Amino acid sequence: MFEEVKEELRTAICGFDQIIDAHEHLAPESERLAMTPDVCFLFSHYLIGSLLAAGAAAEEKQDVHGGNLRGFLMDTSIPFEKRWARIAPYLPAVRYTAYAEAMWRTLREVYGFDDLTPATIPAINEAMRLANKPGLYEEIIVGRCRIKYSLTQAGRTDYPERFLVPILPLGILCDLPERRETVEKRASERGMTAKTLPEYLDLCRATLVHLRDNERVVGLKMMSQPHAEPLSDAEAAAVYAKMMGRTAEDGEMWALQWYLRDKSVGLCGEADMTLAVHAGVWGDFRNLDPRHNIPLIERNPGTRFDIYHMGIPWVRDTAIMGGNWHNVYVNWAWAHIVSYYMTQSAIPEYVDFVPATKILAFGGDYGAQCVEKIVGHLSMAQENIAAALARMVVDRRMTVEKAIDLAHMWFCENPTKLYRLDRLG
Template sequence: MQPDALETSLYDAMAALDIIDCHEHLGPEKDRVESQVDVFTLFSHYTRGDLLVAGMSEPDFRSLSDHDIPLQRRWELFRPYWQEIRWGSYARAALLAAQKFYEIDDINDSTFELLSERMQQANTPGIYQRVLADTCNIRAALTQCGSTDVGTPLLKPLMPVFFDTRSWEFLSNEPCVADTEVSSLDNYVEAVRRYVVRVKSEGAVGLKMVSNPYGTPNREEAAAAFDALRADSEMYLADPNPLKDYLADQAIAIGTEEGMVIAVHTGYWGDFRQLDPLHMIPMLQRHEKAKFDIYHLGYPWMREALMLGKGFPNVWLNFCWTHIISQRFAVAGLDEAIDLVPMSKILIFGGDYSMAVEKVYGHLVMAREDIAEVLARRIRRGLISESQALELTRKWFWDNPKDLYSLDL
């Protein structure tokens, strides 16, 4: 069904708003500009999952980015699976990007070469400014690329505090202790503290972790596990374990002391049974002064994530990624969120892309559509006026993330 006049009016008003993009994986622009790009750059991220589920082999998928293979040959590998995934939300963002930036109305046998040529021609310094700032009105994008050296004030880094405690090799190579000699659990925690202080001084505004089935932290058990790993390079701990529980808890405490937001991946990814948002409840209870940014609305556990926002003052709900997982889900989630949580708790958009910066625009179009649909329905029911609805969009796109992350914009 085509949007009606009210939805179009809401969409157009949102298109004029300044935006804070609440989650990306964009690295420094030079990484993009120095890369070879073509049509398959638009399929280098989440569409990988759809292609593999549709039957494409992993080697064939990897070959799509192999520029030693002729473009025509790569297209022939891709074409059968494109017909299966092109109607999904992931693919739609690519189509919207191709239309907006390269004047290509469809990606098909007749256009893939021209699209590739135009992408190569446009892959020049300033592409972030042209796509993010000029086209999307994004004034800041919170990004997680594993570095604070992002090359532009447009990108605001968040840094990882993931702890792979399965072996000493993994644990001793975590970013927070890289190039640091650690001989005890206390040494390790101090290294984490130095890491958090350092990345904050370099511009990081938050820390990133994942929702796992964490146990109650116990320092003695964690120290015993640490010492055992350090003494035996062949030792392998199950996951979760007391060491991971303790380190994750300490990272939250340190980040909170330093005024850092704790961003949390919840829901869909890999074996997503391990990423249920409800795993975070003990952390939310222990760290009442922390600020938790709960990503992806916990999909597929949307209502569980919503109830975290309903029940915990230290939780914010982030709709990053949601609009390209499923627009139907995002619409339903936003509609229920309005019923359930204070409007100050909603962060409405994060593109969640890395190399294909153009798709941020495609995702943003879809987000605006979803928001317009939800708010128009409420306006028609007499629950809210159009001016009140637009005030909410300003809060969700700008005020809330600015306040949560204390951004100086």
């Protein structure tokens, strides 16, 4: 019974078009076409995490995104054989991770190969190079995946591809790397002044309206961070004045930027944009606990928070947050490839507690160097959701028809509404 229901649901879900891919890191296609991709590129995002955990660069200092090893794997001035030799010994260790599963499905579905062997690798490299031509993004994203929009974060808005819709870091408002010079530069770009803190906040408001109305930006993104009480408005104004007088200390600058982060969360809601929040997984993940956001969520009822990645490993806490506050949404971007089964087992718990209108099913979370892996990841997300909902059908919690309706909301309607994508035209 379960198997038949799962297959019926999977077939229906794989038939959806107008899917919203709710999170990517894609640069414009031109940047991908400037690369010479090969098999090593398929490991760079995020299978490199499994390689590092398996010890592939144990002797080097690495950041959580793969740092040096990633640069090495994608440096095509180094012969392929030398780069592949770094990966090959670790293939048995990582072969069955969910990150790898997305790669295997991509190899099969996009390039028609089942495995990486001395016989197949040269042919895969050749196929990847041949496919790397204008129209690649459209073929992968729109053609194969039937995605209407991919919401993408690469710190830029210059996308000729209309199906790529930018989200920018919250730091464009609250990070002041060069202090006075930064605010003056931002003010001159808008033809405004930012001599005082209230002026700077008005500049932030104008910036958001400009980005929303002219550059198709639909949201801002921040990381979960341990909460600290922000300065009062008066304290922040005083530090801002010291910054403009070039006498602010480092600690005061930290406090001012923390205050601005807090304010920017509210401004995002004022501009009717959505605030995406990275939660969980990376490195010392204790700092990325989704629960750190609760004070901000309560203080900013007018801001919509899109909590990413099921908050892995806090999948239950994230479900409770989605069910407790009207302004918290839950986004399963990346979750299916961090752990397919952790995500699957959590899905019925989300249906139990989170309003169905607040769940977003999918985001590939890939960079340009492996855009084709969206195919493998989406296939996993579709099957995963089919499996989780099949269990609920077997338990008589819903009919097959209602399960398909739910999945459709999660893949299509909910992200469209949350990010106001109808505004894009």
